[in-house]
Amino acid sequence: MIFGIVSVIFFIMICMRFIVKYMSNKKLKLLFIKLHVPVSIMFAFITVLHCIASFPIMRSRSVYSILTGFLSMIFIFLSFLSGLQMRKGKQKLRQHQLCALAACFLIIIHIVFNITGLVAYQHKVQNISIDPIDIAEISDGIYVGECDVTYIFVKVEVTVVSGSITEIAILEHRNERGKSAEIVVDNILDQQRIDVDAVTSATNSSIVIKKAVENALGILDNKH
Numbered sequence: 001m002i003f004g005i006v007s008v009i010f011f012i013m014i015c016m017r018f019i020v021k022y023m024s025n026k027k028l029k030l031l032f033i034k035l036h037v038p039v040s041i042m043f044a045f046i047t048v049l050h051c052i053a054s055f056p057i058m059r060s061r062s063v064y065s066i067l068t069g070f071l072s073m074i075f076i077f078l079s080f081l082s083g084l085q086m087r088k089g090k091q092k093l094r095q096h097q098l099c100a101l102a103a104c105f106l107i108i109i110h111i112v113f114n115i116t117g118l119v120a121y122q123h124k125v126q127n128i129s130i131d132p133i134d135i136a137e138i139s140d141g142i143y144v145g146e147c148d149v150t151y152i153f154v155k156v157e158v159t160v161v162s163g164s165i166t167e168i169a170i171l172e173h174r175n176e177r178g179k180s181a182e183i184v185v186d187n188i189l190d191q192q193r194i195d196v197d198a199v200t201s202a203t204n205s206s207i208v209i210k211k212a213v214e215n216a217l218g219i220l221d222n223k224h
Contacts (some may be wrong), residue, residue, distance in 0.1 A: 003050035004114075010043035011107055037083075044080045047073055057176055060151045065113040072106035075099050117150065124149040125204045128211050130195040131218070136163035138217055144171070145216025147208045152178060154205070154212040156185070165189055168213060178205025188213060 017032045051073055058066055079099035128149070138160045146155040153174040159167040168185040175181070181202035188196055194214050198206035 003046055003053050007043065007046045007050050008111065010039055010046060011104075013039045014043060015104065040080060040083065044076060047076055057151075060153070060174060060176075062113060062117055065110060065117060068106050068110035068113060072103055072110050075103035075106060079103050121149055121151040125152075125207055128207050130207075130210050130214055133194060133214060133217050135160065135165055135192055135217070138163065143216040145212045145214070145218075146172075147211040147215055149204075149208055151176065152205055152208045154208045156209070156212045156216055158213055158216045160217070164192060170209070173205070173209070175202075175205050178202035181205030181209055184209050185213070 013032070013035060017036045020029045020032050023029065051069070054061075054069070079096060079102075082096040082099055128147075140161050141159075143158045143160065144155070145158065146153070148154075153172065154170065155172040157167075157169040157171055158165060159169075165188060168188060170182055170185065173179070173182060179202070181199045182205075183199060184196055184206045188194055188210070194210050194217075196210070198210075
């Protein structure tokens with residue numbers, strides 16, 4: 001996400017090169033003309049880092065977000081290469097402008113898809129409620145449950161013996177910065193209830209883990 005934010009900042013600085021063309025401030029125009037090439041180089045470099053950093057989390061992103069991101073990267077580099085090769089020829093300039101315009105359009109669409117996905121994810125988490133379950137009433141066995149809110153996915157295996165949870169194994173925890181939330185399973189075991197306090201630094205992952213445990217114990221068909 002950090003590389004994505006930095007990319008957006010550089011993208012805005014590049015766009016300013018064209019926005020200031022229509023302003024009367026000559027010093028501002030000159031500043032962004034001078035910055036255009038070094039900022040474009042940094043933008044291309046940060047885009048590569050953003051792409052590499054995004055590989056582990058692609059499973060949690062929509063097809064549209066991935067596609068627009070991939071296409072925008074292609075046009076960013078086409079624009080960058082055409083800019084390097086550009087001389088005074090009108091055809092080269094036109095090619096550079098078209099690639100830059102396509103890249104701008106795709107980047108904006110990519111940002112929109114990511115913001116939309118983030119809002120939907122937050123909405124899913126906020127709507128999660130942890131219902132009370134009387135663990136003493138659960139038959140002995142091993143139960144599997146999962147919870148998926150797109151950005152975070154958790155699958156757990158819960159062992160119940162003599163009306164108590166004796167073990168919770170996290171089979172899969174797809175997250176971005178929520179690894180620390182896994183400590184909630186220890187709290188569930190200690191307190192023998194599902195709705196324990198969330199880990200402050202990983203609230204969303206904590207909620208999803210607890211919901212996965214509830215889903216495991218709340219559906220009898222999950223018994224293994």
